[in-house]
Amino acid sequence: MTGIKHLWELQTLEEEKLDLERKARTFPEVRELKMLKADIEENQAKIQVMKDELVQIKRNLKQEESGIMLLKEKMEKASTQLYSGEITNAKELETAEKNMEINKEKVEEAEDRALVLMEQAEKAEEQIKQLLKDLDTKKGQFRELNKSYTERKAGLARALEEHEARNKKLVEKIDPQLMQKFFKLCGRFDDKKGVALLENGVCSGCHMSVSFDLLKQSKNKPKELMCDNCGRLLLVE
Ligand SMILES: [Zn+2]
Structure with missing residues (x-):
């Protein structure tokens, strides 16, 4: 999960950067x-x-x-x-x-x-x-x-x-392979966000409940987990 955590941080950082640039304009x-x-x-x-x-x-x-x-x-x-x-x-x-x-x-x-x-x-x-x-x-x-x-x-x-x-x-x-995966994912979504948070069984990207199976998997803290609705990488905290 550390890799995804870093990706999440990277994504947040990018968001903040865009906000700063908007302010500058x-x-x-x-x-x-x-x-x-x-x-x-x-x-x-x-x-x-x-x-x-x-x-x-x-x-x-x-x-x-x-x-x-x-x-x-x-x-x-x-x-x-x-x-x-x-x-x-x-x-x-x-x-x-x-x-x-x-x-x-x-x-x-x-x-x-x-x-x-x-x-x-x-x-x-x-x-x-x-x-x-x-x-x-x-x-x-x-x-x-x-x-x-x-x-x-x-x-x-x-x-x-x-x-x-x-x-x-x-x-x-961040592992370069994971990074590549992340970039590809980002390109697929309008909000350009490839990572989402899994909170109370809901993906913060598509706002849908993930399947029971996925929820079960998440308890074992796997290295990588993807939302079975939208396909975003999921960060479980
Ligand atoms: Zn999702």
């Missing part, structure tokens, strides 16, 4: 990491767009400000001229005053536009700050998750290596 972290990565990239793209917008706003603001400065200089000059008494002609005086008025309005309009731009810049800066904060949080989450994923992956690789070693040791102990 379905790490939940993989999906989460992918989602986080996509999130981070989206965030980075958004920040870039906002930064470009901010540059444009600041450029426009600068333009408005220099426009205001020019207009004010012009007005100052005109005002000096107007009140210096240089202009005596009534019509010229009227034109100059009108121009002053127009320029004043222009300055006010430009100042209004500049104010709006300043507010826009402030808002954009605030949004960028918030996005950068979110980005930092997400990057931190990614690092944490990646760390635990790497550790789990390494742990699984170690477990698989251990399995491989145990498997090798077991195979060395």
Whole structure:
């Protein structure tokens, strides 16, 4: 029965190995990491767009400000001229005053536009700050998750290596002829299991009661015993 016991262990080991491999394929972290990565990239793209917008706003603001400065200089000059008494002609005086008025309005309009731009810049800066904060949080989450994923992956690789070693040791102990028989049997069943347990007269492979004769034989602890329903090698404990 020792040979069959070893085969049983080998079969159990194989089952555990398949389970480990299945786990390796379905790490939940993989999906989460992918989602986080996509999130981070989206965030980075958004920040870039906002930064470009901010540059444009600041450029426009600068333009408005220099426009205001020019207009004010012009007005100052005109005002000096107007009140210096240089202009005596009534019509010229009227034109100059009108121009002053127009320029004043222009300055006010430009100042209004500049104010709006300043507010826009402030808002954009605030949004960028918030996005950068979110980005930092997400990057931190990614690092944490990646760390635990790497550790789990390494742990699984170690477990698989251990399995491989145990498997090798077991195979060395099993008679090659019995081994061949076992492999052939495994190929015959959907569950790929060539060894079954005989418990309370029932085969764990086909879940059927074995014959009375077989049960009787099993009491004598024979070297090999096969289920007379399914043909699996039976382990009697
Ligand atoms: Zn059976």
